[in-house]
Amino acid sequence: MLPFLRRLRERLGPQGYADAADELAPWLTDWRGRVTGKALAMVSPASLEEVRFVVQAAAQEGVPLAPQGGNTSMVAGATPDADGRALLLSMRRMRKIRSVSGEDNALVAEAGVILSDVHDAAEAGDRFFPLSLAAKGSATVGGLVSTNAGGVQVLRYGTMRALTLGLETVLADGTVHHGLKPLRKDNRGYDLKHLLIGAEGTLGVVTAATLALVPRPVERVTAWAGLARLPAALALLRRMEAATGGQVSSFELLPQCGLDLVLAHLPAARSPLGGRHEWQVLIEADTARPGDPLAAIVQQALADALEAGEIADAVIAQSAAQAEAFWLLRESMSEAERREGPAAKHDVAVTVGDMPAFILQTTPEVEAAFPGARVLAFGHLGDGNVHFNVRPPLGDGGEWLGRHIDAINRFVHDAVTAMGGTLSAEHGIGVTKRDEFARLAAPGQLEWMRSIKQALDPKGIMNPGKLLPPCE
């Protein structure tokens, strides 16, 4: 054993150090099973001091670090490189909720705290943490911050960037940046916090975050509608917002083919609407005001939308259990697609107003350019962000996709770029989007990102290979 690794094992103890192949294996492959890496060992520090020790030791030895939380990255951003030089830095033992303050509307959670535990802690303090996504049972605070995660309530409450009030971070040389104070305003020039949000672990290790809380909703109204035509979704969204005074928190798109896929994998589930509709939306509005007649308002707005020919049918969940059943359908989309096999995954955004046209134009173009391709576009229509995934022809054992995936990725990313959009709306860049990001980066973008990287991580030990392509 290398003396460096021995030193880490002595300091972190048996719970904080592992190098047996079977212990490491679950953490060396990304969630979608596309990328498998290798690591010298896995270290799991349980405190800020231990993280600092690991980073300092790695910096001294020039050993790269691959930070990881719940290993739910959609772009393999938390999987160490295949060269096996890196130390896998698991943050999962940093799992304390340090404080919940009703006065400050803020919660301090360590990097390894699971998102659903943040939800529970906020609720126990009579508050609400308004970021949610399908992986809430395993995604951790450090990863959510480091990828500037989005999810299903961005429409009303924003991404992690909007919800992160402060960070505690160990920088690449082992110094600690203590920035957890929940200041609502702080205008002292460059903001290290905002550099670290979305940096994918390439500038430092987030050890804890102060998250913004909001008043706890007393009522949620969850509806499911079949759209008359996809472009009508925009009028429907703005109608619902106007009627509720801006209380729409989710506006999620599901195509009928996606719903069919989910239903095939959830035998007990049922489609919320009787008929089939090519495009459907899950809409949720919430209110923190007791006595708010939100349900009646949503019902009237849907009736008006039906009258105006925007929707063909709609139903409002009549109980919390029914609302949960609606959400289960939406949140099972990605998992159902995964079980069907590999796909070319895209996480694109254009303006909200352009998204229906993007889907309607690009789908037939992709299908014509790659005969047999099956487009599955779903997601956060209210944010102008859909997962424009392209599945191979039925029965493909991976060969067809293997041959075409690079060309499909370029095709979709070129289309979104031509509309002035982005190839990564909420998943980040990681490894799987890295080369496409570099290909389509704005002039000068990679250079200024590299100067920041050079300033904060001159030895290049923080999550190498992710986000930025290695310099030639």
Ligand code: 2HG
């Ligand atoms: C979602 O919105 C996730 O369900 C996953 O961002 C998207 O699997 C995907 O493409």
Ligand code: ZN
């Ligand atoms: Zn998503």
